[in-house]
Amino acid sequence: MVLGVKTWYEARGGNYLMRSDRIGLAYIKDAKTISEEARDSLNKGHYHRTVRKCQESVELALKGLLRFVGIEYPKSHRVGAILLESCLRDEVPVDVLKKVAEISDELAREREPAFYGTEEGTAEELFTESDAGDALGMVRYVFDFVNELFKKHDLLKPGDFL
Numbered sequence: 466m467v468l469g470v471k472t473w474y475e476a477r478g479g480n481y482l483m484r485s486d487r488i489g490l491a492y493i494k495d496a497k498t499i500s501e502e503a504r505d506s507l508n509k510g511h512y513h514r515t516v517r518k519c520q521e522s523v524e525l526a527l528k529g530l531l532r533f534v535g536i537e538y539p540k541s542h543r544v545g546a547i548l549l550e551s552c553l554r555d556e557v558p559v560d561v562l563k564k565v566a567e568i569s570d571e572l573a574r575e576r577e578p579a580f581y582g583t584e585e586g587t588a589e590e591l592f593t594e595s596d597a598g599d600a601l602g603m604v605r606y607v608f609d610f611v612n613e614l615f616k617k618h619d620l621l622k623p624g625d626f627l
Contacts, residue, residue, distance in 0.1 A: 485532055492529030493611070496522045500604050507597045513588035515597035517579035519604045520572035526604075527569055530611050545570040556614060565610050568603045575600075 503518035531538040545566030582588040
């Protein structure tokens with residue numbers, strides 16, 4: 466049985482310091498730090514690294530959210546499918562959830578080329594400033610999604626938001 470976000474939270478006594486919650490919150494804090502590293506990489510002209518860091522940031526933010534609400538996530542970089550099948554589909558408009566899932570999966574597809582490159586070129590050669598900027602925009606969209614869901618249920622302290 467999968468509980469809705471609010472039901473799950475209330476069933477646990479409203480105490481967000483439970484182990485799963487703390488781990489989820491730690492992932493979210495890491496996601497925020499990694500997004501700052503992505504912006505630093507953009508400023509240094511390391512566009513492939515920006516894309517890679519954006520993927521890491523989105524993955525951790527979403528896995529933190531899933532962990533926080535008691536949903537087991539895949540041990541892979543793609544979490545889109547689990548988002549679409551989760552109780553979150555009852556919490557947010559389906560088009561928003563689909564977009565978040567698409568962002569997660571798109572960045573996951575870019576992860577390997579952003580690390581290693583491809584036969585077409587090195588990682589540095591494959592990614593442009595525009596690609597990096599687009600990736601940062603995706604991070605912002607996902608962070609806004611996560612923040613809104615947590616605010617809706619008053620689950621995070623103000624300093625914990627992305």
